[in-house]
Amino acid sequence: MQxxxxxxxxxxxxxxxxxxxxxxxxxxxxxxxxxxxxxxxQPFPAVPPELxxxxxxxxxxxxxxxxxxxxxxxxxxxSFPAFPVTPGKMPGPMLxxxxxxxxxxEREAIELEKSFEDHLTHLMVHGFLHLFGYDHLExxxxxxxxxxxxxxxxxxxxxxxxxxQDPI
Numbered sequence: 001m002q003x004x005x006x007x008x009x010x011x012x013x014x015x016x017x018x019x020x021x022x023x024x025x026x027x028x029x030x031x032x033x034x035x036x037x038x039x040x041x042q043p044f045p046a047v048p049p050e051l052x053x054x055x056x057x058x059x060x061x062x063x064x065x066x067x068x069x070x071x072x073x074x075x076x077x078x079s080f081p082a083f084p085v086t087p088g089k090m091p092g093p094m095l096x097x098x099x100x101x102x103x104x105x106e107r108e109a110i111e112l113e114k115s116f117e118d119h120l121t122h123l124m125v126h127g128f129l130h131l132f133g134y135d136h137l138e139x140x141x142x143x144x145x146x147x148x149x150x151x152x153x154x155x156x157x158x159x160x161x162x163x164x165q166d167p168i
Contacts, residue, residue, distance in 0.1 A: 012057035015102055031152060047093065049091050052097045053124070061075060061101035
């Protein structure tokens, strides 16, 4: 069963084909939503809520980050929930938007000595969890969210992205 209605927008060069991005995002989001439903008891509406994933560049995400968060710099991923959601509570008809910046993902992947695809996968999962109300502002929240990310990524065949680090 499909838990989320995924919409893709490619707004920058260098990402590859829309079909390949959609296939990758669909696999990642499907696994993440299934994990939340099965392991965390996350309810989903009968009609799958809409999720938009925007593949952007540093310039675009810098502008969005400046406008919405007051931070005039690029970042790797931004999540904008359509409605406030608390983990474990029913989401609305729209989950919201995940926006990912290609150049930042590339730089970070090199710095972390990971493949671009693996880092992109992690950021999709990270952004998706934010749409369900998970956060990492406080240590306890960070430990829980990072644990979820690690377990979801393991189901996707990826190693712990936080190994050897303190929670954010």
